[in-house]
Amino acid sequence: MPPGPDGGLPADLLVACPSGPAFPLSALDEIVPLEEGDPGGVAEAIGPFLDSDEGEFWPQDGWLILHQTDTGVLLVHGGSEGVSFMQVTMTLGEWRWSGSQGGGPCPLQYTVPAGLNTIDWRLDPATAVPNADDDMVAVILTERECVSGQEIGDRLLGPQVVMTDAEVFIAFAADPPEGDFFDCQGNPDTPHMVVLPEPLGDRELVEGLDAGLDLEDYLD
Numbered sequence: 001m002p003p004g005p006d007g008g009l010p011a012d013l014l015v016a017c018p019s020g021p022a023f024p025l026s027a028l029d030e031i032v033p034l035e036e037g038d039p040g041g042v043a044e045a046i047g048p049f050l051d052s053d054e055g056e057f058w059p060q061d062g063w064l065i066l067h068q069t070d071t072g073v074l075l076v077h078g079g080s081e082g083v084s085f086m087q088v089t090m091t092l093g094e095w096r097w098s099g100s101q102g103g104g105p106c107p108l109q110y111t112v113p114a115g116l117n118t119i120d121w122r123l124d125p126a127t128a129v130p131n132a133d134d135d136m137v138a139v140i141l142t143e144r145e146c147v148s149g150q151e152i153g154d155r156l157l158g159p160q161v162v163m164t165d166a167e168v169f170i171a172f173a174a175d176p177p178e179g180d181f182f183d184c185q186g187n188p189d190t191p192h193m194v195v196l197p198e199p200l201g202d203r204e205l206v207e208g209l210d211a212g213l214d215l216e217d218y219l220d
Helices: 025-029 042-050
Strands: 014-016 064-068 072-079 082-091 094-102 107-110 117-123 136-143 156-163 167-174 190-195 204-207 210-214
Touching: 042 072, 042 082, 042 094, 072 094, 117 156, 117 204, 136 167, 156 190
Parallel strands: 167 204
Antiparallel strands: 014 107, 064 072, 072 082, 082 094, 107 210, 117 136, 117 167, 136 190, 156 167
């Protein structure tokens, strides 16, 4: 979904780092320090984790409230090592630490619809760089979720192709494979040919899930 005619994006659109928890785009407008926005008990809930052997390698202060509901608080921290997250959940009437994810940059991406897997794509390095006359683009697909190394095959959905005057947005998704338990041994690359509605021209090829925003820019 590229930006609308006014350059804006829906406030309730879910976005996420390439690997990180999802949150509504509107959350970027209301980021506050934990010590200012703590609904009561969140700072205490993350204390045991930060005091643990694992937690000592995490930022000890400077956490921000990125998104908050009645049942959960998503904390974020930006620094030289990248963006880190902690999740706190309301359980039996009190806030409890429920998970952490961290490290690396955070260019925001749209999330695919619930129940689908995300597909990353890149230009196929074994083929020539697309030129203005081309109406087909060779790409390599990689499924992001853990699927025990299974091929995408017929589970592939898309691509969705949106052409503007300056860009071509391309996005894929996939149905998850059948089953409930998968390991993360690494997923195979899948060559694929994208057919464009018209020749590429001087447009830029863009990952259709990219929101064009960087979470670090909002964490000052």
